Amino acid sequence: MPRDGAYVKRMYLEGASWNLEGMSLKEPEPMQLTYEMPIVHFKPVVRRRPSSDALYMCPIYQYPCRSGDGERPSLVTMQEIRSGSQDPSFWIKLGTAILLSTAL
Numbered sequence: 001m002p003r004d005g006a007y008v009k010r011m012y013l014e015g016a017s018w019n020l021e022g023m024s025l026k027e028p029e030p031m032q033l034t035y036e037m038p039i040v041h042f043k044p045v046v047r048r049r050p051s052s053d054a055l056y057m058c059p060i061y062q063y064p065c066r067s068g069d070g071e072r073p074s075l076v077t078m079q080e081i082r083s084g085s086q087d088p089s090f091w092i093k094l095g096t097a098i099l100l101s102t103a104l
Contacts, residue, residue: 005043012036014064015096024082025056025091034102055080056088060098076100 012034019026020038028035058081059066061074068074079098083091 002041002043005041007039007041009039010036010100011040011060012099012102013096014099015094016091019084022082022084024084025086025096026084027086034099037098054083054088056083056091056096058091058096058098060100062099063101063103064099066097 013025013028013036014034015028016025017028017032017035018024018037057078059078060076062068062076063074066074
C-alpha cells in the first residue's frame, strides 16, 4: 500500500496503446480496440508550474457508454498523460480515453 494515493489496476485505454519505455501514449496496433494499462499510482501533488511536456488531458470513464445513463454520468475525472510522439490534438481526434470497465 502506498503512503499517499492509490494503486489502480484494470484500466483500459481506448483509441491508443501505452509506451512502457516512454511512459506515454502511442498509436494503437491494427484491430486493437482497447489496451490494458499497467498498474497506475495515482498520487495527489501540488502543481507549481506548467509542464513543458506535451500533455493530453485524458478523460476517465466508468464504462464504454461515455454519456452515462439517465441517473449518473460516466465521466469520473480527467488525467494528464504524456502524448508521446503525437500532439495532444491527435488523441482528441481519436477520442482516446481511459475506461474503468469494458462491460456495457
